[in-house]
Amino acid sequence: MSEVDYRKSPASSQQQQGKKRKQSPSASSQHEGPKYRPQHNQQQQQQVQQKQQQQQQAAELEPLPQESRRPQTISELFPAVPSSNSSRPNTPPSSTTTSSSTSKRPRASIEPTAEIYKPRYTAALSVPSTMLNFPDQNKVTIDLTDSPPNSHAAGSVKKMSTPKALRVPFQPGPHSAARKLVVKNLRTTAKGSPEVYYEQTWKSLDAALTAIFSGERISTSLEELYRGTENLCRADKSAPTYETLKARMEGYVGRKLKDELNERAGRGDDEVVKAVEAAWTKWCSQLNMIRSIFFYLDRSYLLSAPNLQTIWETGLSLFRKHISSDDRIGPRFLRGIFSLFEKDRQSQGAVEMSLLRPCIRMLSNLNIYTSDFEPKFISISRDYFSRFAEQEAHTKNLAGYIAECDHQLDRESFRCDRFQLDLSTKRELVSVLEEQMVKKQIPVLTDTESVGALLKETDIKSLTSLYSLLDRVGDAGTLLKPAWENYITVHGTSIIQDQDTEMVSHLLEFKSSLDKVWAGPFKKNDDLAYSLRESFSTFINARNPKMQHANNSKPAEMIAKYVDLLLRSGVKALTGNTTGGDRNEAENTNVGDEDAELAIQLENVLDLFRFIHGKDVFEAFYKKDLARRLLMGRSASADAERSMLTKLKTECGSGFTHNLEGMFKDMELSKETMNGFKSSKAGTDKSNGVDLNVHILSMSAWPTYPDVPISLPEDLAEYLETFKEFYIEKHKGKKLMWRHALAHCVLKANFPKGNKELVVSAFQAVVLLLFNSIEPTQSLSYTSIMEASGLPDREVNRTLQSLACGKYRVLVKSPKGKDVNKTDTFTLNNSFQDSKFRIKINQIQLKETKEENKETHERVAQDRQYETQAAIIRIMKSRKTIKHVELIQQTIEQTKNRGVLDVSEIKQNIEKYVSPSLPASPPSDMYWNLCANEDVI
Amino acid sequence: MKVKIKSWIAVASWKWDVPEDEVCGICRVQFDGTCPNCRFPGDDCALLVGKCGHSFHMHCLLDWINTESSRGLCPMCRQKFEYVEQ
Numbered sequence A: 001m002s003e004v005d006y007r008k009s010p011a012s013s014q015q016q017q018g019k020k021r022k023q024s025p026s027a028s029s030q031h032e033g034p035k036y037r038p039q040h041n042q043q044q045q046q047q048v049q050q051k052q053q054q055q056q057q058a059a060e061l062e063p064l065p066q067e068s069r070r071p072q073t074i075s076e077l078f079p080a081v082p083s084s085n086s087s088r089p090n091t092p093p094s095s096t097t098t099s100s101s102t103s104k105r106p107r108a109s110i111e112p113t114a115e116i117y118k119p120r121y122t123a124a125l126s127v128p129s130t131m132l133n134f135p136d137q138n139k140v141t142i143d144l145t146d147s148p149p150n151s152h153a154a155g156s157v158k159k160m161s162t163p164k165a166l167r168v169p170f171q172p173g174p175h176s177a178a179r180k181l182v183v184k185n186l187r188t189t190a191k192g193s194p195e196v197y198y199e200q201t202w203k204s205l206d207a208a209l210t211a212i213f214s215g216e217r218i219s220t221s222l223e224e225l226y227r228g229t230e231n232l233c234r235a236d237k238s239a240p241t242y243e244t245l246k247a248r249m250e251g252y253v254g255r256k257l258k259d260e261l262n263e264r265a266g267r268g269d270d271e272v273v274k275a276v277e278a279a280w281t282k283w284c285s286q287l288n289m290i291r292s293i294f295f296y297l298d299r300s301y302l303l304s305a306p307n308l309q310t311i312w313e314t315g316l317s318l319f320r321k322h323i324s325s326d327d328r329i330g331p332r333f334l335r336g337i338f339s340l341f342e343k344d345r346q347s348q349g350a351v352e353m354s355l356l357r358p359c360i361r362m363l364s365n366l367n368i369y370t371s372d373f374e375p376k377f378i379s380i381s382r383d384y385f386s387r388f389a390e391q392e393a394h395t396k397n398l399a400g401y402i403a404e405c406d407h408q409l410d411r412e413s414f415r416c417d418r419f420q421l422d423l424s425t426k427r428e429l430v431s432v433l434e435e436q437m438v439k440k441q442i443p444v445l446t447d448t449e450s451v452g453a454l455l456k457e458t459d460i461k462s463l464t465s466l467y468s469l470l471d472r473v474g475d476a477g478t479l480l481k482p483a484w485e486n487y488i489t490v491h492g493t494s495i496i497q498d499q500d501t502e503m504v505s506h507l508l509e510f511k512s513s514l515d516k517v518w519a520g521p522f523k524k525n526d527d528l529a530y531s532l533r534e535s536f537s538t539f540i541n542a543r544n545p546k547m548q549h550a551n552n553s554k555p556a557e558m559i560a561k562y563v564d565l566l567l568r569s570g571v572k573a574l575t576g577n578t579t580g581g582d583r584n585e586a587e588n589t590n591v592g593d594e595d596a597e598l599a600i601q602l603e604n605v606l607d608l609f610r611f612i613h614g615k616d617v618f619e620a621f622y623k624k625d626l627a628r629r630l631l632m633g634r635s636a637s638a639d640a641e642r643s644m645l646t647k648l649k650t651e652c653g654s655g656f657t658h659n660l661e662g663m664f665k666d667m668e669l670s671k672e673t674m675n676g677f678k679s680s681k682a683g684t685d686k687s688n689g690v691d692l693n694v695h696i697l698s699m700s701a702w703p704t705y706p707d708v709p710i711s712l713p714e715d716l717a718e719y720l721e722t723f724k725e726f727y728i729e730k731h732k733g734k735k736l737m738w739r740h741a742l743a744h745c746v747l748k749a750n751f752p753k754g755n756k757e758l759v760v761s762a763f764q765a766v767v768l769l770l771f772n773s774i775e776p777t778q779s780l781s782y783t784s785i786m787e788a789s790g791l792p793d794r795e796v797n798r799t800l801q802s803l804a805c806g807k808y809r810v811l812v813k814s815p816k817g818k819d820v821n822k823t824d825t826f827t828l829n830n831s832f833q834d835s836k837f838r839i840k841i842n843q844i845q846l847k848e849t850k851e852e853n854k855e856t857h858e859r860v861a862q863d864r865q866y867e868t869q870a871a872i873i874r875i876m877k878s879r880k881t882i883k884h885v886e887l888i889q890q891t892i893e894q895t896k897n898r899g900v901l902d903v904s905e906i907k908q909n910i911e912k913y914v915s916p917s918l919p920a921s922p923p924s925d926m927y928w929n930l931c932a933n934e935d936v937i
Numbered sequence B: 001m002k003v004k005i006k007s008w009i010a011v012a013s014w015k016w017d018v019p020e021d022e023v024c025g026i027c028r029v030q031f032d033g034t035c036p037n038c039r040f041p042g043d044d045c046a047l048l049v050g051k052c053g054h055s056f057h058m059h060c061l062l063d064w065i066n067t068e069s070s071r072g073l074c075p076m077c078r079q080k081f082e083y084v085e086q
Ligand SMILES: [Zn+2]
Pocket: B024, B025, B026, B027, B028, B029, B034, B035, B036, B056, B057, B060
């Protein structure tokens, strides 16, 4: 770099500058990027630009303490000064001309800065404007810093322009003259070689460094120092300047700063943290000042030198080398940070933000966040949470642990934000937490008993969290499946085994709570829906060791009875007492709401019904109950009956409901027949005032009923015979049999204390009518009643019990007692009274006896055998030859809907109807042939 | 005190009026069961009583009468089959 020729008249250059300045009088306050770039060829320029860009990017990435980012313009470096105080800064002499004198620099004409440079280590790192005290404007005369515009020398310099921020508005008038004078003055006194000047300059710079390092004021103005650097650089002394600067910086960081730090840092790790942080803050501030002074060096030389670091980078390297990566300090510092994090974790956030935040920022500014800090931090956190999870998982209950997981995830994420950790760290920490607290604790989180307890309590909150936690580390559905299934099976089985009257309502509640958990916390997981169905179906159809007959049939029976209850009593049954009791007639109080509610209830029960494999049991009981409802007129709503029938038809097909529909059809036909009979002559003549109604049943559609002999009163028997003749006349080829056990009637009874209507069964009526033949005070013996009624002993006993020992006692038993004995005698209860006029005593007819129940189960079991046999024969007829295993499978498949037999029973049935083709082969490979004996089939 | 019947709701069931052990002359199934093509006994699978005294499932007899070889005769006694009006 050639020397700059400043021989050109300063006045002319001054004038030109003045003109320029005139165009932008407020230039000093304008922020414009400095154009310090020496002239380069295109390539060099690109290089510089690249490096500048990199630096700018780096500067943007580095969250420097407050305003410590690198100044981008000179005006930022030395902020504009208020005009009253604005003045031309001190300037060095131009390098070559003799006119410039190093001994008598314009400094003389400038008032020294009033303020002392006070390092403000703890405050902002920007250079406070108060530090830059420029001389009073009036005393400034000349701006020597301007390069002569037509300087013939090195083009590199020629094109460099003064940062606008440094330009001082041109001031016409006497001041111009004053300027000239000063220049002249300079010229006359300027003597000595440039080397002397550079030495002087370096001396002031060196003194400034010393001042910065020792925290004292810098005696030379910053502007002067800046210019000095510039001049050194222009004089091609960048390299030695940089080397010397670097050495000084290293000397400081390596010794003084480090010693101070070691002094400050006591034994505690967090003391080290504080000390390092303090050293860092101090160094940043100092470095910033250094960089301001050596800014020209930074920009003109270091930035374009590919192998050299900028001043800032140099400073960071030195800090790294001597402090943060020092063998002794570095590890202690990191340990300190880690222990602060641990303290924060254990104390739920007691560590102050202001302590850790700058450290984290420092780590990233030093570029050791990712290399030194993060990996160790993650690994230490992993250890911490591993220990923590172990401890928590085994001391807390599941709900507590789930809450802890949620809490820790929240806290850790909050902690990352609070201490401004990198996003990558946050992500990793979250996955560490997931791994340590969730994934590694899956056995605890999915423990069947603990999860079962949550399900039992329907702890929606915990279950929701549990599902989302597990979903973070795997397939929540698969993970929860075993516990879910176990709970359903175990809890369901206990409901089934209780066998009490509340079984169905318990099942309904259970199902509804499972649905709620599935739809809410378990996010309608498909797998869990499937296993819900499977498990529900498993326990509800499980063979019950307590039942001897028709295994797994109890739930089906109870469901049928629950439906009966609903259809008999409507939704009232659910709110009131659900056991038998005396109910008022189906009063027409049903409003729309109740119908809708009933429909919902029926739909819910149907939901249970769908799980039942043994639909035959349901059908048997449903049929019996429907028969009772129809024959005794006990349906709460004909619409509900019809809608239930439609639902069953949809569920199970028309084969299932054919008989049920037949029952409704019989009821309709009976009504028609009765209308015909009542309008016939015989129907009216022989009535004796009795309003007769007959239900004529097609036997195959209805349940089978035992034939109970009975002696009816003569009049009635005659009237019934008349009807029979009427019917047979109309339906040739058919004959009619009375089912008196199902008949009921209304009796008019005038008790001394009032007239009553008694709704009684045929059996009860027959017994009561016997008392017409004796005086009111006379009694009838058990045996005479039995003889006269023609009823079997068992029925006499039940009937008398219902009349003399039930809720309404129309007979008086002697001797008194709960049970009826053959030696008892009975009289009419002449003191009978009740608030109601119409009294139903025929509940006994509605109640299923134990024998009846057993019989129904037995018949279902028997039918199952037939169905199985039919299935076996159907399969054999179509296949002729079939593997043993396959035959059993297909038999099960075909009988699944109605009710499946035990495999052993299926085998027995197979052996009855088919013969083995290969007697010697092992069972699994055994083939069956259709029996040759056609008779069996 | 007198007790008097006001109304009586009786229940009765009907059966085909044929001897207990008699079977359909065509399909050999008892009359309270169905013909081979039916599942539900009763009115769905009715009975035809011939004037000759032989009874059949209606479905069975119709199948027979529809064959050419039947020539409208009772399959049991080879008399012209006429059924009793019901
Ligand atoms: Zn037949």
